[in-house]
Amino acid sequence: MRGGLVAAAVAVFTSVSLVLAGEDGFPRYQPAFQPPGLRKRYEEAFKAELEKRSLDNSSDSSAIPYTQLWFPQKVDHFDPSNNNTFQQRYWLSTHFYKPGGPIFVLEGGETSGAGRIEYMQTGIGRYITEYLGGIGIVLEHRYYGKSHVTPNLTVENLKWLDTAQSLKDNAYFAENLWKELPANLSHIRPDTAPFISYGGSYAGSKSAFLQVEYPEAYYGSLASSAVVWAGENFWEYNEPLRQRGDPVCIAILEETARRIDTYSAVGGSEWLEFKELFGVKRLEDRDAANFIFGVLGIWQAGNWDKNLSGAKSWDLFCGNITDGLDDVYGSRDCTEKILSERPDLDLEEGIYNFARWTRASLRSSCGNADVDKCVGTWDQKGYEGESLSDSWRLWSWQVCTEWGYLIPGAPMGLPTLMPRIVDLAYLRRMCQYSFKMAPDFVIDSSKVLKYGGYNLTAPRLMYIDGTHDPWLYATPHSPHSPQHDRSDHLSILIQDAWHHNDENGLGDISKEPLRIQDVHLREIEVVRNWVLEFHKDKGNKWEPPRRF
Ligand SMILES: *[C@@H]1O[C@H](CO)[C@@H](O)[C@H](O)[C@H]1NC(C)=O
Ligand SMILES: *[C@@H]1O[C@H](CO)[C@@H](O)[C@H](O)[C@H]1NC(C)=O
Ligand SMILES: *[C@@H]1O[C@H](CO)[C@@H](O)[C@H](O)[C@H]1NC(C)=O
Ligand SMILES: *[C@@H]1O[C@H](CO)[C@@H](O)[C@H](O)[C@H]1NC(C)=O
Ligand SMILES: *[C@@H]1O[C@H](CO)[C@@H](O)[C@H](O)[C@H]1NC(C)=O
Ligand SMILES: *[C@@H]1O[C@H](CO)[C@@H](O)[C@H](O)[C@H]1NC(C)=O
Ligand SMILES: *[C@@H]1O[C@H](CO)[C@@H](O)[C@H](O)[C@H]1NC(C)=O
DSSP states (O other), X not given: OBSSSBOOOOTTOSSOOOBEEOTTSOEEOOOSSOOHHHHHHHXXXXXXXXXXXXGGGOSOTTSOOOEEEEEEEESOSSOTTOOOEEEEEEEEEOTTXXXXXXXXXXXXXXXXXXXGHHHHHTSHHHHHHHHHTOEEEEEOOTTSTTOOOXXXXXXXXXXXXXXXXXXXXXXXXXXXGGGGSOGGGTTOSTTTSOEEEEEETHHHHHHHHHHHHOTTTOSEEEXXXXXXXXXXXXXXXXXXXXXXXXXXXXXXXXXXXXXXXHHHHHOHHHHHHHHHHTTOTTSOHHHHHHHHGGGGGGGGGOOSOTTBTTTTHHHHHHHHHTTTSOOOOOOOOOHHHHHHHOTTOOHHHHHHHHHHHXXXXXXXXXXXXXXXXXXXXXXXXXGOOOSTTOTHHHHHHHIIIIIEXXXXXXXXXXXXXXXXXXXXXXXXXXXXXXXXXXXXXXXXXXXXXXXXGGGXXXXXXXXXXXXXXXXXXXXXXXXXXXXXXXXXXXXXXXXXXXXXXXXXXXXXXXXXOHHHHXXXXXXXHHHHHHHHHHHHHHTOOOOOSSOO
C-alpha cells in the first residue's frame, strides 16, 4: 500500500487529511468536529507523514527529481505601507522541459505542499509536463507546511491568511519567479510562457478564481473538485454518500441517526443503554453523536486506485456493519424504500455491528485514555496553543472566517445520515473556542462567493468533478447549480470517482482504468490546445514533444 497510512477525511479539511491505521486494522479517523484530545494524540504522526511524502527523499531512485526552493513572497499584497516578505516554499523540476512548454503550477492548498509532490511524479503533473514538455512546480500555500508568514499563530498574526492574499501570492509568484531562476530560464514569465494552474479541492477553487482575478498571470486552469460555493451550513457533504453508498449500509446509518435523535430527545435508560452499546456512555450527547458519525468522513478518501491509503476504508467499514446481513438488495435508494421492500431486513443486527465497530475504533484511537478527554470537545483548554506547531488552527481559521463548511444533520423533512443533534450551534463552538470569537460571529462567505460561485466560468477554465465526491454539492457540478448539467468540453464529471480523483495517477496512463485514462488524456489535450493558442497569439511555433 502506498502512503502507509489510512488517509481519511477530517471533514473540516477539504483536500487531504490523514488518519493513522490502528495496529488492529481499525482506522483512527477524526470526526467533523475534531476533538482536541484526539488531534493531539496523532498530530505529530500526521505531520511527519506529510513531510515524508516529500519525494525529494523518495526511496524510489527513478522518481522525477523535484528541488525544494524558496520564493520571497509579500506578506501583504494590499497594504502598500507593508513591505515585509516571507519565504514561500516551492518545488520545481525541469526534467521534461522543452522550450515553449507550459509552466504547470500545482497549488498546495490547505496542507504541506510536500504531500503533493507525488502528483507531479505519477499523477496529473507528471502527465502534463511529460506529454507537453512542461516545467513542473508545486507551490505551497502561505502559512502551511514550512511557508510560515509570522512567528506564531495568534489571531492578530492570522490576519494575512485569507483567500485574496493567497490568490495574489500565486499571481506574484508567476510574475516574479524568473528573477529566482538561472539565466537560461529568465523567459519563464507569464507574457512569454503559458502558466497553467492546477488545484484539487480548496486548491481547485483557487485555480478557478485565478481565471477571474489574475488571468494575465495564469493562462489556463484545471480546477478539480473545485469548491466554488462556500457557506456556513454544508449539510450536503453527506448527500453523495447517502445516494451512492451501499444501500444496506446507508439504511443502518440512517436508522442509527434516527434513534440517536429520538432517544436523546427523551433521555432516560433507553438512551443510556444505546450510548453504552456504542461505548460512549460517558460522553456528552452531541459529542457521542459526533464521534459515532465521524466515520462518515472516511468516504472522502475513496479512490479508483485501491492501493492508495484509505481508498478501501469505507468498504471495510461497510463490510463490517453489514456482515451477516443478507445484502442481495441491489437498488440505490435510502431507508424508507429499503424497509418497505425488505421488511425482513434485520437492521437491529446492523446497528449492533455498527456499535461493535465503533467500540473497536474508539479503543484503537484512544487506547485506555478517558473517553471524554480523548473525543470530547467541551474542554476549552484543548483549543489553546498559538505556536507554529499548532497548524490545526490554519484551515480552522479559514473555515471560521470565510469558508464555513460546517456539517450538521440535514434539515427537518429530509433524510439525514448525520444525527440532527449535531447542529450548527454545536459546531460553531470550534470557532469561538479557537479564536475567541463572539457567539454571534459571522462567517463571511461573500469573500469566496464574490468570484462567481456556481456560475464561475472563464474561457480557459476546466472543471473536473466526481459523482461520489462528498464535496460535489460545493462544486460546479452540484445539483444546486443552475448549470450543473454541463456538457461542454471543459467539464468532466467522472463516474464512480471521489475527491479530485484525477490528481493521482499511476505514472503510466495506459495502466489506468479507462474512465481515468480518458480524463487524463482530455486534460492533456485541453492544456495542449491552450499552449498552442498562447503561442499562436505570439506568432511562435510550438509542437508538443510527445504523441498521445
Ligand atoms: C530529506 O531528508 C533529509 C534528512 O532526513 C532532511 O534534512 C531534508 O530536509 C529532507 N528534504 C526534504 C525536501 O524534505
Ligand atoms: C515599500 O517599497 C516601495 C517600493 O520599493 C517604496 O516606495 C516604499 O517606500 C516602501 N515602503 C516602506 C514602508 O518601506
Ligand atoms: C506572536 O508574535 C508577535 C510578533 O509577530 C509577537 O509580538 C508576540 O509577542 C507573539 N505572541 C506570542 C503569544 O508568542
Ligand atoms: C540551464 O543551464 C544549466 C546550467 O548551465 C543547465 O544545467 C540546464 O540544463 C539549462 N536549462 C535549460 C532549460 O536549458
Ligand atoms: C496495487 O499494488 C499491487 C501490489 O504492489 C500491484 O500488483 C497492482 O498493480 C497495484 N495496482 C494499481 C492499480 O496500482
Ligand atoms: C472489518 O474491519 C476490519 C478492520 O478494518 C477488517 O480487518 C475486516 O476485514 C473487516 N471485515 C469485513 C467483513 O469487512
Ligand atoms: C447564476 O446564474 C443563474 C442563472 O443561470 C442566476 O439565476 C443566479 O442568480 C446566478 N447566481 C449568481 C451568484 O450570480
